[in-house]
Amino acid sequence: MAEKDQVKPLTPAGHQPRSDGEDDYEAMHAKSNNLRRKQLYIQCCGCLSVLLIVPTVMIIVVLTVCHVKHPSLRMNSVSIQRPLEVVNGTTTTGGRDQNLTLLVDFLVKNPNYASFKFRNATTVLYYGGTVVGEGQIPAGLQAKARRTIWINVTVDIIIPEKALLGGQSGIMSTGTLNLNMSSYTRIAGKVKMLNIIKKNMVLGLNCSFMYNVSGQAIQDNCSRQHVHF
Numbered sequence: 581m582a583e584k585d586q587v588k589p590l591t592p593a594g595h596q597p598r599s600d601g602e603d604d605y606e607a608m609h610a611k612s613n614n615l616r617r618k619q620l621y622i623q624c625c626g627c628l629s630v631l632l633i634v635p636t637v638m639i640i641v642v643l644t645v646c647h648v649k650h651p652s653l654r655m656n657s658v659s660i661q662r663p664l665e666v667v668n669g670t671t672t673t674g675g676r677d678q679n680l681t682l683l684v685d686f687l688v689k690n691p692n693y694a695s696f697k698f699r700n701a702t703t704v705l706y707y708g709g710t711v712v713g714e715g716q717i718p719a720g721l722q723a724k725a726r727r728t729i730w731i732n733v734t735v736d737i738i739i740p741e742k743a744l745l746g747g748q749s750g751i752m753s754t755g756t757l758n759l760n761m762s763s764y765t766r767i768a769g770k771v772k773m774l775n776i777i778k779k780n781m782v783l784g785l786n787c788s789f790m791y792n793v794s795g796q797a798i799q800d801n802c803s804r805q806h807v808h809f
Contacts, residue, residue: 648771649691651723653783655765656685658798660791661734680737680791682798684715686765687730688783690723694773696781697722701767703733705789707759713737717767737761759791 662681684703690696701717715735723729739759767783787802 648773648777648779651691651696651769651771651781651783652687652689653765653767653785654687654689655785655787655800655802656687656730658685658789658800659683660796660798663796664739664793677741678739680713680739682713682735682737684733684735684763684765685730686717686733686785687728688723688767689728690771691726692771692773693725694771695722695724696769696771698767698769701731701765701769703735703763703765705735705737705761705763707737707739707761710740712739712761722769733765735763759789759793761789761791763787763789 659682660680661683662679664678664680682705688696698717698719698721700719701721703715703717704711705713713735715733717731717733721729721731763786765783765785765787769781769783771777771779771781785802787800789801790799791797792799
C-alpha cells in the first residue's frame with residue numbers, strides 16, 4: 581500500500597515567521613529601556629536627596645557657624661607704672677593730691693566665626709565711691725574670628741590727700757597704708773556675620789584692688805563678667 585503524502589498545516593494568515601536576529605533586537609531594546617528607567621529613577625532620587633540635604637546643611641550652618649556667642653572679658657594683671665612718691669619709708673603729700681599710674685592688662689576671647697569690633701571701651705577706677713582715674717581703649721580694635729586679643733590700658737589715678745595723711749600732717753606711714761580701690765571696665769562692640777546677622781554687645785567687668793604702698797604691690801580681685809545685648 582502506498583503511503584499517503586503527509587499534509588502540512590497551513591500557516592495562519594498574517595503570521596510571519598521571525599528570525600533569531602529580530603528576537604535579539606527586541607531583547608536588547610527592552611533591556612535598554614529598563615536601563616534608562618533605572619537611570620531616570622537614580623537621577624530623580626539624587627535630585628530629591630539634594631533638595632532635602634541642602635536645607636538641612638543650611639540650618640546646621642545657621643545654628644552653629646552663624647550662632648552668635650558671648651565673647652569673654654578677663655583681667656590678666658595690674659602693674660604699677662608710676663608709684664606714689666616714697667622717701668625714707670614715708671610718702672609726703674606736700675599738701676596736695678598724689679598721682680599713681682597703673683597698667684591694666686585685659687584679655688578678650690572671641691568664640692565666634694566673625695570678628696568682634698570695639699566701638700568704645702573704658703576702664704574707670706573708684707576710691708571711696710569717687711572716680712579717681714579713667715583709661716580709654718581706642719575704638720576700632722577687634723578680636724578676630726575665634727581669636728584672643730590682649731589689651732593694655734594705662735590709667736592715671738589721682739589719690740586724694742586725705743587718703744594719704746597719717747599721724748602727722750602731710751606724712752603717712754607706708755608700713756600700714758593700704759589703698760582699696762575698685763574698677764569697672766566696659767567694652768561695647770558688634771559681631772557681624774556675612775553682613776546679615778548683626779549683634780550689638782556690651783561686656784562689663786568689675787574688679788577691686790588693694791595697693792600696698794610700702795611693698796609697691798597690687799592685689800586684684802575680679803568678679804565674673806556680665807554681657808548685655
